[in-house]
Amino acid sequence: MPYTPPPELAEMSLAEIAEQVRLRKLPPVEQWSPDETGDSHMRIAADGSWYHEGSKVTRPAMVRAFASLLMRDKDGAHWLVMPYQKLSIEVEDAPLIAVDAQRREDGIAVRLNTDEVLVVGADHPLIAKGSRERPDLYVHARRGLLARLNRSTYAQLAELALAEGEEWRMTSGGETFSLLPPAA
Structure with a gap:
């Protein structure tokens, strides 16, 4: 059976992304x-x-x-x-990698290296680990599994947060998440 990957996140609305997740x-x-x-x-x-x-x-x-x-x-x-x-x-770290992120309406959509798409929120929270100098950002995918945001995807979210005036914080699905781990 041929595999058809979902469309690029940039081409999808939040409702279309949610439908991909549901399907x-x-x-x-x-x-x-x-x-x-x-x-x-x-x-x-x-x-x-x-x-x-x-x-x-x-x-x-x-x-x-x-x-x-x-x-x-x-x-x-x-x-x-x-x-x-x-x-x-x-x-070694996380079994999945987040390779793209896009702001859509009031949500942040993330694509994983397995072509899965998630909408960040209560079911798929962002989790900041590491240090404030070398932060690592993860999203909970499913079944206890985390997906680490690769460098470019982390940069996408950081740019969005700064453009929205939310210094190192993102809101998605009614939840607010820090892009930095708590200060030690």
Whole structure:
């Protein structure tokens, strides 16, 4: 079956983005509780690259398929979950990368490296980590998974915040988020 990625965020309204989010069908990982566990021999590098037994996974369709099975448990471990087993997966930073962000009406839409789109808000909050000198910004994607904003996407949000007169703060979906972690 051919894959058609969603349109670019710049071409979509917030309602169209919300519809894309609604239409996304993910496997019901939350409903599966397999007894068998193991190691996937996979690693997700800090830059979002996926590796299996040391070899880079180069097919985007495979990355999207594996990402749809991902979850993070309450202890912070990442798993690929299937109905019959769950396999650990090493994650260097965050398993997903936010690669684009756009202001649409009263929301901020984010596109992930898996072509998923999210609308920042209560269900998908922005989370600032790191230091004020070297901040890292993440968005909660799903199932405990975070997506780290790449440098250009962080810069997009910083420019929006400054243009809106909101010094290092963004409002989306009725929620306000800091682009900087709290001062130590």
